[in-house]
Amino acid sequence: MATIERFIARRYLSSKHSVRFINVISLISVVGITVGVAALLVALSVFNGFNAVVTAVLVGFDPHIRIENEGNFNQTQIDSMQSALRNDPEIKAFAPFISGKGMLVARLYNKVVYIRGVDENRIAAVSGLKEKIVLGSISFHDSTGTDGIVIGLALADRLASVVGDEIAVVSPSGFQSALSGLEAPKTMKFRISAIFESNNKDYDAGYAYVSIDAAQRLFEMEGAFSGIELRLSDFNDAESVKEKLMHELPAGTGISTWYDLHQSLYSVMRIERWSAYVLLCLIILVATFNMVGSLTMGVIEKRRDIGVLKAMGMTPRRITRVFMVEGLLIGAAGTVLGICIGLGVLGLQIRYQIFPLDPTVYIIPAIPVEIHWSDFFAIALASTGLSFLAAYYPARRAAGLVPTEALRWE
Known part of the structure; x- marks a missing residue:
């Protein structure tokens, strides 16, 4: 001007x-x-x-990337994917998992939740679960031979249960057995080894963690897995790593970043x-x-x-x-x-x-x-x-x- x-x-x-x-x-x-x-x-x-x-x-609790499919992966497919992931410098850690729904039955209450089968030795590397434990410690096998289970604080409050209590888990096949009336529901006994608080009400009230072998027995998935969870060196690289994996892994493999998992939010x-x-x-x-x-x-x-x-x-x-x-x-x-x-x-x-x-x-x-x-x-x-x-x-x-x-x- x-x-x-x-x-x-x-x-x-x-x-x-x-x-x-x-x-x-x-x-x-x-x-x-x-x-x-x-x-x-x-x-x-x-x-x-x-x-x-x-x-x-x-991001502090979830994996940065989750690989899963409509069907399950067998052991050979999991081993093949892990070999490919092992050579990627941007991937810090990875571990297979099993996912399904089940009913937790305590002495007074019960609730349907998502049950995750995870590797006890690798869960700390791919998830923030271990850091969010507020009571007890992660242990999926105790001296009595009872499988351990880790539940959220809100879920423990809903079930009126504490560390050391035993709870039963009814699998989807157990529901079908009960509805048919031909036999008693199929259940597995678990002992609460730890309680976590993630500050996410969906997880704290609706998720439970068990060992992979216990989840395979519960969901009748012997030798099968739901997918693999990944932890990256920088979670901001999740989208670029996803694009790269889409070209490296077999066509049709589902790959979701931490943002995709919570896109609605x-x-x-x-x-x-x-x-x-x-x-x-x-x-x-x-x-x-x-x-x-x-x-x-x-x-x-x-x-x-x-x-x-x-x-x-x-x-x-x-x-x-x-x-x-x-x-x-x-x-x-x-x-x-x-x-x-x-x-x-x-x-x-x-x-x-x-x-x-x-x-x-x-x-x-x-x-x-x-x-x-x-x-x-x-x-x-x-x-x-x-x-x-x-x-x-x-x-x-x-x-x-x-x-x-x-x-x-x-």
Whole structure:
């Protein structure tokens, strides 16, 4: 922008108007943009914080990649896949698993859960199960010969069971036997060796872990496996490793990353984030409408000045620039103030946790925030862009004034 246009725009913006209401509307516009920008920055940073917490919980417990199929894998297929995985430097650890549903029957209560058969010696390398144990220790074989089972804290509470208690597990074939009425349900006895708390209610209330050989006997899958779980050196590489494995493993093999396993959850979070973004953008939009009104009244008030400038040879295009710059300055002022306020609130939350959460209810002590500078850039660009566009109508109106008409009554 030329210097003269910027100079005139600053003078118009800083000078007192004969109609004081114009100053008030301009101030309201700046305040509206400031509030909108600050609210957007804080809201998006909070969403980023919760997203990071959820990801940490899921990735800290789940495998990074899961390989499975509609049918089961036999021992030869598992050995072949493990040989291929062993040569990949991005894969930190892997282990076969068995998955199925069963009913846990305790003394007073029962519940249908997902039962995972895992390798006791390799589970710590591919999953966060061992780190989440709050009572007992992982042991799938005890001195009495009873198979061990590891259950979630919420599930233990539901079954009114503790470490050392015996529970029975009814397999799907056991259900069929019971329904036919021809024989008693097929069950296996297990002793609770440990209780875990993953901070994921689905796992804590709906999953149980046993040894692979016990799961094979329970589900009548001798020599068969459901799939292989992988742990990567960096979970952010999960998508690229998945693409590579799709070319290396047999066609039709199902490969899911940690994100794929919880895609519905992330979809909901993404919708919530965009909903908040759109709603808070309305604050900025309303502020820009106020700015249209104040600039339009400013054009009416300054029609004599505009007439003089046009009579002195200033082109309509340069007149347009004057008011476009004025709108840009209003938007920039509100944006800068909003960013400063937003950063201040986020800094206080990070350092002093001014918005705490109840630790007995939540797994974190305060509302989490995570600053992404890309959000700041995008919001600043959108805010100043809207302000610039909002000034277009008043600017075009000013450029369309006829000098003789503007000066007639002066």
